[in-house]
Amino acid sequence: MRVKTFRAKSTKAVLEKVKRELGPEAVILSSQTRRENGVCWCEVMAAVEQDDPSAAAAPGENGGGAVGEEEVMSLKREWRQIKDVLLGLAGDRIDLAVLPARQQQGLRFLEEDGVQREVIIRLFARLTHDRECSLLQALGGLVGVRALTHGSFPQKLQAVSGPSGVGKTTQLVRMAMAFQKSRPGARVCLVNADCDRGQGRLVLKHYAQLSGITYCELHGKDDAQDLLAAMDAFDRVLVDLPSVPRGGRLDGVLAQLGLDGVEGLAVHLLLSPHYAPAQISAFIDAYRTRKTASLIWTKLDEACTFGAIVNAGAATGLPASALVKGPGLRDALALSDEMALWKLLFKHELPASRADAGRAAPAPRKGRAAA
Ligand SMILES: Nc1nc2c(ncn2[C@@H]2O[C@H](COP(=O)(O)OP(=O)(O)OP(=O)(O)O)[C@@H](O)[C@H]2O)c(=O)[nH]1
Numbered sequence: 285m286r287v288k289t290f291r292a293k294s295t296k297a298v299l300e301k302v303k304r305e306l307g308p309e310a311v312i313l314s315s316q317t318r319r320e321n322g323v324c325w326c327e328v329m330a331a332v333e334q335d336d337p338s339a340a341a342a343p344g345e346n347g348g349g350a351v352g353e354e355e356v357m358s359l360k361r362e363w364r365q366i367k368d369v370l371l372g373l374a375g376d377r378i379d380l381a382v383l384p385a386r387q388q389q390g391l392r393f394l395e396e397d398g399v400q401r402e403v404i405i406r407l408f409a410r411l412t413h414d415r416e417c418s419l420l421q422a423l424g425g426l427v428g429v430r431a432l433t434h435g436s437f438p439q440k441l442q443a444v445s446g447p448s449g450v451g452k453t454t455q456l457v458r459m460a461m462a463f464q465k466s467r468p469g470a471r472v473c474l475v476n477a478d479c480d481r482g483q484g485r486l487v488l489k490h491y492a493q494l495s496g497i498t499y500c501e502l503h504g505k506d507d508a509q510d511l512l513a514a515m516d517a518f519d520r521v522l523v524d525l526p527s528v529p530r531g532g533r534l535d536g537v538l539a540q541l542g543l544d545g546v547e548g549l550a551v552h553l554l555l556s557p558h559y560a561p562a563q564i565s566a567f568i569d570a571y572r573t574r575k576t577a578s579l580i581w582t583k584l585d586e587a588c589t590f591g592a593i594v595n596a597g598a599a600t601g602l603p604a605s606a607l608v609k610g611p612g613l614r615d616a617l618a619l620s621d622e623m624a625l626w627k628l629l630f631k632h633e634l635p636a637s638r639a640d641a642g643r644a645a646p647a648p649r650k651g652r653a654a655a
C-alpha cells in the first residue's frame with residue numbers, strides 16, 4: 285500500500301491531486317483543514333493498494349528464482365498485518381459525520397453486520413469523492429451480481445467447488461434441474477469428480493437415473509480426456525468437484541483431474557456467510573483459480589450476519605450469482621439483480637426462491653436499517 289499526504293487550497297483541488305497521482309482506486313485515510321500564515325490548507329492523507337506482493341513472489345517470476353509456498357504465505361500474512369495496522373489508523377480517523385445521516389447509518393449497520401473496516405473505508409472514500417453517489421451505488425461498485433443462468437454463464441462445462449459440506453452436490457442438482465427446465469429436452473451430463481464420497485455420489489447418481497440424464501465419474505486425467513472427447517453429445521456438463529484438502533489449492537485438484545487446461549470451464553465457488561472471516565479468506569486463497577466465475581452463497585438460513593458477502597465480493601471482484609437459503613432443491617435464487625442482495629444485507633430478509641412461488645412472502649427476520 286502506498287500512502288501519501290496531499291495539500292491544496294480547496295477540497296476539490298486536493299482530491300484532484302490525489303486522483304491524478306494515485307488513480308481512482310485511492311482511498312482517503314484522513315482529511316483536515318489547517319490555517320498557516322492566514323492561508324487555509326486542505327490536507328488529505330490517501331493510500332492506494334499496489335499489486336499484491338505475493339504476485340511478485342510467484343515461483344519463477346521476475347527472474348527472482350523459485351519462491352516456496354511457505355514464503356509466499358508468510359509474505360501474504362505480513363502484508364495483511366501491515367494493511368491491518370494502516371487501516372486501523374485510517375479507520376479511527378474517517379469521519380462519518382461528513383456524510384448524510386442515512387449513509388452514516390447504512391455504513392454503521394454494514395460494519396455491525398461484519399463488513400470489514402477496509403471495505404467500509406473504500407465505501408466512505410467513494411461517497412466522499414462523489415456526493416451524488418448513493419450507498420447502494422457505492423456497494424454495487426464493490427459487489428457484483430450476475431445471475432446463475434445459461435445466458436450469463438454460457439460455458440458448456442460448469443463446476444461447483446467449495447469447502448466440505450457447503451452444499452456443492454445439492455447445488456449441482458439444482459443447476460441441472462434449472463437447465464432442463466429452461467431448455468426442455470436438453471442433453472445434460474452430471475459428472476461426479478468427488479468419487480470417494482459415498483453420499484454425494486449416490487445423490488448425483490440417483491438424480492441422474494430418475495431424470496434420465498447421463499451420469500459419469502471422473503477419477504483422473506484419462507476420464508477427463510474421455511469426457512472432453514464426448515462433449516459434443518451434451519448441451520451442458522455439470523461437474524461436482526471435491527473439496528480441497530488442507531493446505532492444497534483448487535488449481536492442484538483441477539490439474540490432478542485433468543481439467544486445468546480446459547477452456548470454457550466456469551467454476552462456481554460456494555461459500556456460506558456463517559463461516560468466520562479468517563475461514564472465508566483461507567477458502568478464497570485455496571479455491572480461487574482463473575476459472576472461478578462466480579460466488580454462490582449457501583446456508584443463508586443458518587447465518588446471522590451477511591457482511592461476508594460484501595467482503596468476499598470486494599476482495600475477489602467475483603460476482604455473486606445465486607443465493608441459497610435451505611437444503612431443498614427449490615431453495616435457491618439466481619441473482620438477477622442486486623435488490624435481493626440489498627434486502628438480505630440491510631433487512632436480513634431471505635430471498636424469495638422458487639419454493640416460495642404462490643406462497644405469501646415470509647416476514648423479514650429482523651427489522652434493520654435501510655440504505
Ligand atoms: N440449511 C441448509 N442446508 C443446506 C443448504 N444447502 C445444502 N444444505 C444441506 O447441507 C448438507 C450438505 O450438502 P451437500 O450438497 O452434500 O454438500 P457438499 O458440499 O456436496 O458436501 P461434501 O460433498 O461432503 O463436501 C446436506 O444435508 C444438504 O441438504 C442450505 O442452503 N441450507
Ligand SMILES: [Mg+2]
Pocket residue numbers: 452453454478481484524
Ligand atoms: Mg458433495
